Structures are given as structure tokens and as C-alpha cells.
Amino acid sequence: MRTKSGKKRCTSSIPRKVIEHSGKKFILGKSYDITDRKRAEDALIESEEFFRLITENISDLVCV
Numbered sequence: 001m002r003t004k005s006g007k008k009r010c011t012s013s014i015p016r017k018v019i020e021h022s023g024k025k026f027i028l029g030k031s032y033d034i035t036d037r038k039r040a041e042d043a044l045i046e047s048e049e050f051f052r053l054i055t056e057n058i059s060d061l062v063c064v
Contacts, residue, residue, distance in 0.1 A: 001031070009033055009035045010033070010034050010035045010037075010038040011031045011032060011033055011034060012031070012032045012034050013029055013030065013031040013032075014029050014030050014031075014032075015027050015028070015029040016028050016029045016030070017029075
């Protein structure tokens with residue numbers, strides 16, 4: 001979805017029912033902005049991949 005200013009936003013939509021008005025069908029429902037959650041999930045996936053690559057390719061013992 002895009003805002004009026006043109007920014008992209010991720011949404012999750014839940015359709016509720018179909019209505020007809022002036023001979024056209026419309027879907028009523030709710031949409032939620034999940035952009036921040038999506039960005040956090042993407043950052044977590046990237047971080048997990050980075051650390052997985054490190055641990056798979058390390059040749060020395062590391063203690064934390």
C-alpha cells in the first residue's frame with residue numbers, strides 16, 4: 001500500500017463482508033499497518049543469517 005505522500009507501507013487486511021452499492025461489489029474489512037513489525041522481522045532474519053554464517057565458517061574456538 002502507498003500513503004498519500006507515496007511512501008510504501010506493509011499492511012495486513014482482514015475482509016469482513018461483501019456489499020453491493022450502485023451495482024458494484026465492494027469488500028468491507030480492516031487493514032493494519034505492519035511496516036514496523038515487518039522491518040523488525042527482516043532485521044532479525046538478516047542478523048540470524050549473519051551469525052549462522054560466522055559460526056559455520058569459524059575455525060577457532062570462541063568463548064563469550
